[in-house]
Amino acid sequence: MFKAITITSIFVLDQDEALDFYVGKLGFEVHTDEDLGFMRWLEVSVPGDPGRSILLERPGPPAHDEATAEQVRELVTKGAGGGWIGLSTDDIHTTYEELRAKGVEFIDAPTERPYGTDCGLRDPFGNAIRINQPK
Amino acid sequence: MTSAAEDTNRRMLRARDAMDRAYAEPLDIPALARLAHVSEAHFIRTFRATFGETPHRYLQRRRVERSMRLLRETGRSVTDICLDVGFSSLGTFSRTFRDIVGESPTEFRRRAVGLPPVSAPSCFAMAWMRPSSFG
Numbered sequence: 001m002f003k004a005i006t007i008t009s010i011f012v013l014d015q016d017e018a019l020d021f022y023v024g025k026l027g028f029e030v031h032t033d034e035d036l037g038f039m040r041w042l043e044v045s046v047p048g049d050p051g052r053s054i055l056l057e058r059p060g061p062p063a064h065d066e067a068t069a070e071q072v073r074e075l076v077t078k079g080a081g082g083g084w085i086g087l088s089t090d091d092i093h094t095t096y097e098e099l100r101a102k103g104v105e106f107i108d109a110p111t112e113r114p115y116g117t118d119c120g121l122r123d124p125f126g127n128a129i130r131i132n133q134p135k
Numbered sequence: 136m137t138s139a140a141e142d143t144n145r146r147m148l149r150a151r152d153a154m155d156r157a158y159a160e161p162l163d164i165p166a167l168a169r170l171a172h173v174s175e176a177h178f179i180r181t182f183r184a185t186f187g188e189t190p191h192r193y194l195q196r197r198r199v200e201r202s203m204r205l206l207r208e209t210g211r212s213v214t215d216i217c218l219d220v221g222f223s224s225l226g227t228f229s230r231t232f233r234d235i236v237g238e239s240p241t242e243f244r245r246r247a248v249g250l251p252p253v254s255a256p257s258c259f260a261m262a263w264m265r266p267s268s269f270g
Binding site for chain 2: 013070073074077078079105107108109111113114115118120122125126128130
């Protein structure tokens with residue numbers, strides 16, 4: 001049967017901006033960035049964990065007709081894009097301060113929860129990202 | 136790159152995130168409208184068009200949802216909880232709570248003590264347990 005979840009995808013509105021954010025600010029690394037002609041395959045992963053990556057996919061023709069792509073963009077910017085990312089860290093407070101200094105837009109500050117200490121942020125497009133330091 | 140509509144959505148989402156984060160503070164419409172970079176009247180109209188309810192109602196439900204959690208999970212007095220979640224008068228809190236939940240805070244607490252604890256991460260509890268009925 002299955003062995004692992006290797007790749008998942010979220011929609012981004014602009015792949016250059018996504019690269020700046022996920023790699024430049026959050027510190028992901030580029031797993032694959034390849035112009036396939038029909039699309040730009042942009043895949044990022046957490047350094048040291050190449051087995052699982054995220055495809056930063058741009059909605060648009062011909063995969064989606066323009067009206068559908070517009071609906072997808074609409075939902076992403078409302079925070080209802082359908083995808084979100086959960087990340088773990090071993091030092092949530094430092095991570096929070098460092099990312100805030102880089103201008104990352106946080107939803108909430110690190111808060112103690114039954115399962116750890118976590119905080120949330122949004123990517124430039126509206127996708128939610130949660131960071132947790134597990135107990 | 137992003138259309139005007141997407142940009143507007145994103146700004147409304149930013150204001151909604153602020154309500155989720157700072158519900159306990161004396162948030163008012165002018166402050167939220169400033170955060171969204173729009174006029175007050177435009178903000179209320181646009182927020183409603185984006186998320187299906189007015190910002191005032193969104194905030195009231197957020198505060199009531201948080202108060203339900205405190206009533207369920209802590210032994211704090213109803214008056215303390217009312218202030219904890221951002222209401223400035225017990226009368227307004229009790230009336231709003233009853234309008235939304237259909238019973239008084241004390242009645243809810245009595246009933247909720249027997250309910251199983253919420254094991255979902257708080258961000259999901261906030262998204263999914265915010266009461267949807269109103270009056």
